[in-house]
Amino acid sequence: MFSVPLFSALRASLRDHYDLSDVRRDALAGITVGMVAVPLSMALAIATGVPPQHGLYTAIVAGAVAALAGGSRFNVTGPTAAFVVILFPIVAEHGLGGLLIATLMAGCILVALGLGGMGRLIQFVPYPVVLGFTSGIALVIAALQIPQFIGLDGAGAGHLLASLADTVAHLAELHPSTLAVGVLSLAALLLWPRLxxxxPAPLIGLxxxxxxxxVANHVMPGDGAPVATIASEFEWRIGEQSGSGVPPAPPTAVLPWRLPGADGETLRVDLALIRDLAGPAFAIAMLAAIESLLCSVVADGMTRTRHDANGELVGQGLANLVAPFFGGITxxxxxxxxxxxxxxxxxxxxxxxxHALVVLLAMVALAPLLGLVPMSALAALLFVVAWNMSEARHFVRTLRSAPPGDVAVLVACFGLTVFVDMVVAVAVGTGLAGALFIRRMALLTHADRVDAPRGDSGTPLPASTAxxxxxxxxxxxxxxxxxATLHxxxxxxxxxxxxxxxxxxxDATAIVTLRGVIDDMQQxxxxxxxxxxxxRIILKLRRAGIRRSPGVLTYCSGLDRAAGTARRWEGADTEPDVATAHGSAKPL
Structure with missing residues (x-):
């Protein structure tokens, strides 16, 4: 009977002797994660090309919906670094409204995948592909943060190579105070965990x-431009109210298609726009499925639990369906x-x-303080995120120890992610990995002639039998x-x-090949x-027309019975019937 895999993780947790002590532990863990999520959500929203509050909206709305409706007890949902490479071009071409519509479309795909039982999708994505594109994404994210880290206005936008070239061309214009703030934040982010x-280190670093x-802007201002902060870079307007930085208000309902496009005007939703966003939406859905399921598998390994893969896909899909109606991104x-x-x-x-409630409280109560966070500090935070995401040690270890085919897949996926496109990288990488697997399986398959053949009981077979x-x-x-050996x-x-x-x-190719062998034997x-x-294979052969025919073809369960059949056919001294083995003879 068909059932919708909703709230499976929540129901499993409540059945597992959930009590007040567990409530206390969840509350403390949620507070800790919420403190980490606030700066990360803002940084990732800015890296995507949208104002910081949209990252907070995502953590609040999508974080709560995915947790309640999903299939993993421990997954924490929100904006992630892996999406920056996909979402930034969507924002550049279609604006915030286009990004939210693409997110809605991706949510529909994720729900369909979950309801269709595709929760084991992660098993079909090879490790070199996952490692290659995540390491490539990490490099792209880090490279795109360099201009913000050193205070270059307007430099570094666009494709990776163009961004790096633009940054190098403008290096003489770097802002020393901004760079100093960024270095200080990066040092705090790296050294604080050692204590x-x-x-959380992100809280201390920011x-x-x-x-x-x-201090740089008010106590010791220099002659140059001030250090850029969230408050100096972003403005907001809600109804009649407006301000700078982050709005001190919870997310409110909004229609995604009413939000502005890339030109600042209200987005026009038509078939052409849906067609343009279909590819990015599919890429978003696939990456969301892979990352969420991979996260669930890692969480299971850390806690010795089991997640509901299909339920997790449905939960993530619902999160991406609901969040855009409150201004949340992917x-x-x-x-x-x-x-x-x-x-x-x-x-x-x-x-x-x-965690979602903590982010909401921080947004409402601490918005003025969040506006003081410098942009270079957010860039430093994303440097750390990119480094952790890159899994550099695993990357180097795989290069050194993996078979040459896997190394080729890893390098190809990494290179395509960095220099071409992540969607192309995953598609090509998966294709190469599939071809490599087919080649390995083909090498394992072989047919050999048995010298001095004997039956199951050890009885020698007739000399005229091979x-x-x-x-x-x-x-x-x-x-x-x-x-081919049989020819x-x-x-x-x-x-x-x-x-x-x-x-x-x-498979069908093997059946056709076997039919050719049978025809050759008959001749x-x-x-x-x-x-x-x-x-099941005999049934498949019979459906393909390869049926038993006395003196021509038959099926036996063991070698003794096959030897007896061979002696009977040869002892009868009758030539095998050269009529087709796929005719209307009585089936086995």
Whole structure:
């Protein structure tokens, strides 16, 4: 019976003896994760090309919806660094409104994937592909933050190579105070975790940067431009109210298609726009599915639990359907925040809901303080995020130790992500990995003639009988090579027995190849006995017209029975019937 996989993680948590002590642990974990999510959400929204409050809206709305409706107890959902590379071009071409519509479309795809039982999608994406495109994304994110880190206005926008070239061309215009604030924030982000305190490093790093920026702008102002902060770079308007920085108000309902496009005008939704956004929306959905399911698998490994993969896809899809109606951008489960949740003692989705409430409280109560955060400090935070995301040690280890084929897939995926496009990288990388897998499987499949063949009981087989042992799956890349041996048999052989106990599957190409072998045997007057095939493959062969015919073709369960059939056929001294083996003979 069909059932919608909703609220599966929440229901499982409540059934698992959930009590007041678990509520307390979830609350403490949610507070910790919320403190981490506030600066990250703003930084990722800015990196995407939208005002910082939209990242906070995402953490609040999508974080709560995905936690309650999803299939993982520990996943914490919000804006993530992996999406920056996809979302930035959408914002540049279609504006905030186009991004939210693409997010809605991606949400629909994710819900469809979950309802369609595609929750095991992550199993079909090879590790070199995941590592290659995540490392490539990390490099792109870090490179795009360099202008903001050193205070270059207007430099660094666009494609990676163009951004780097533009940054180098404007290096003489760097802002020393901005660079100093960025370096101070980066140092705090890197050194604070060594103190092993419960206060999150992003909070300390951005607080140190904000203090340094305030000193640079008010106590020791220089002759140059002031250090850019969120308040100096962004303005907001809600109804009749307006201000700078982050609005001190919760997210309110909004129609995504009423928001401005790239030209600042209200977006015109038509078939052309939907067609333009279809590709990016599919890429968003696929990346969201991969990242969320990968995050769920990692969380299961850390907690020895099991997630509902289909339920997680439905939950992420609903989060991306609801968030745009409150100004939220694309969301997915975030590995760093999920790991923080687990290490902080989170026990259920209530921790992720608490995290969303903490972000909401911070936005309403601390908006003026959030406006003091310097842009270079946010760039420093994204440097750290990019480094952690890159998995540089695993990347280098894979280059050194993996087989050459896997290394080629990794390098190709990394290079295409950095220099071309992430969607192309994943598609090409998965294709290369698939081709590599097919080649490896084809090498495992082979057919060998057995010398001095004997039956199951050890009885020697007739001298005029040849036995071939086929091992491995027979499919399009292996069937021709494996069965080619059967075309080269001795002239005095009257019966060929093919031991197929170790053949787990056959595809259409293998069936056609086997039919060619049967036809070749008939022309030589040689009978063929297939041994050890499972009933499902025999049924498949019969449907393809390859049926039992006395003296021509039959199926046997073991070598003893095949040897007896060979003796009977040869002892009767009758030539094999050269009528087609795929005729209307009585089936087995």
């Amino acid at each position: 092993k305190t419960p206060v 607080a140190a940067g904000a203090a340094a920026a305030w 969301a997915t489960a975030a590995l760093a925040r999920t790991a923080t949740n687990i290490r902080s003692g989170g026990r259920s989705p209530i921790a992720a809901v608490t 036995v071939y042992d086929v091992n491995g799956p027979l499919f399009f890349a292996a069937a021709e090579k494996a069965l 080269r048999i001795d002239p005095d052989v009257r019966t060929v027995i093919i031991d197929m106990h170790d053949v787990p599957s056959m 030589r007057g040689v009978a063929l006995i297939l041994v050890g095939l499972p009933a």
